[in-house]
Amino acid sequence: MRYFARPGAIDALDAPLIRKIFPRYRKIVQGRLPAAFQIAKRIEAEFDGRTDVESLWDMHGKLANIFHETRKRIDAGEMELDSLKTGGKSLLDLKLLLVEKVMEDCRLCERRCGVNRWAGELGACRVGSRCLISSEFMHMGEEPYISPSHTVFFMGCSFHCQFCQNWMISQWYEKGTEVEGKHLAEIIGKRKKEGARNVNFVGGEPTPQLFWILEALKHCDANIAAIWNSNMYMTERTMGILDGAVDMYLSDFKYGNDACAFRLSKVKRYFEVCSRNHLAAADRAEVTVRHLVLPGHIECCTKPVLEWIAGNIKDRCLVNLMDQYYPCWRARLYPDINRGITAEEFEAAVSFASRLGLNFIT
Numbered sequence: 001m002r003y004f005a006r007p008g009a010i011d012a013l014d015a016p017l018i019r020k021i022f023p024r025y026r027k028i029v030q031g032r033l034p035a036a037f038q039i040a041k042r043i044e045a046e047f048d049g050r051t052d053v054e055s056l057w058d059m060h061g062k063l064a065n066i067f068h069e070t071r072k073r074i075d076a077g078e079m080e081l082d083s084l085k086t087g088g089k090s091l092l093d094l095k096l097l098l099v100e101k102v103m104e105d106c107r108l109c110e111r112r113c114g115v116n117r118w119a120g121e122l123g124a125c126r127v128g129s130r131c132l133i134s135s136e137f138m139h140m141g142e143e144p145y146i147s148p149s150h151t152v153f154f155m156g157c158s159f160h161c162q163f164c165q166n167w168m169i170s171q172w173y174e175k176g177t178e179v180e181g182k183h184l185a186e187i188i189g190k191r192k193k194e195g196a197r198n199v200n201f202v203g204g205e206p207t208p209q210l211f212w213i214l215e216a217l218k219h220c221d222a223n224i225a226a227i228w229n230s231n232m233y234m235t236e237r238t239m240g241i242l243d244g245a246v247d248m249y250l251s252d253f254k255y256g257n258d259a260c261a262f263r264l265s266k267v268k269r270y271f272e273v274c275s276r277n278h279l280a281a282a283d284r285a286e287v288t289v290r291h292l293v294l295p296g297h298i299e300c301c302t303k304p305v306l307e308w309i310a311g312n313i314k315d316r317c318l319v320n321l322m323d324q325y326y327p328c329w330r331a332r333l334y335p336d337i338n339r340g341i342t343a344e345e346f347e348a349a350v351s352f353a354s355r356l357g358l359n360f361i362t
């Protein structure tokens, strides 16, 4: 297999910080290493319709170890991707089957709705049994090392952020367009040829649509970095499924406590779940953490989030401190967030990140 990279599309990747924090992502974009899903597609898995679900999860855990060992050897130049078998069932097929089963009693995220999505039941995200997207395009406004990014906006979200800037998509004010996994794979291949550095799964939130994302990766022949652009509210099992499917997490870490998370996004156990998933993400892939500075939330949210990052994943992530908050959707109902942030608030966030010695961009 040849890993294709367009000439001239790699300059922002040469910054020392990017070389240091994202060595693997950088090499995938440059065509020097295979994306994780291309490896997972070549890890053999033996199962059939009679294998019980817990045995499938056990098998998935064992194959995840093989995936990591294989990726390490490929990265060290001790093994070629082409030396791995293709044709039979793979780790990626196993991930697909497990997600299909989880959706019968949906616990893809920590909402744990327990609805049968295949039977048309809807949980908090209101994503059912079809893959619906709002749009897909080449995004030029993501972080410089990520753009141009083939960004796929999926309908629906497991959060109900009262200030959501994508509320038309996340809260279903649009209907969305149905797309099949195979067709999505063709679009990803086309965007890669047009110069996309990665495919960027976002929404709303991609977690509810994980089944079709895996289906697209299964059918995708292009070697392209897969980015999981998410609120990080997945269950541990869903995090396990993503291990070996995605190369970079482009994660949101918004709140420094559960009270703000419940009041403004209507989710429980936020800090525990989000911090747990950031640890797992940093152990298994590369991570850009986005922190949107909210007006009036420096002490309760910005500082605790940045302190947690400094104490746990400081050298394993790049933080993007974001100042572009503006009140959207229902923000007018919450006086504290019914305004933009001040220059002083953003300066306080920047100097706190500096004092902690974080790797960050603004």
Ligand code: SF4
Residues within 6 Å of the ligand: 106, 107, 108, 109, 110, 111, 112, 113, 114, 115, 122, 123, 124, 125, 126, 127, 157, 158, 207, 208
């Ligand atoms: S993905 Fe949707 S239906 Fe499934 S647990 Fe999360 S919010 Fe509920």
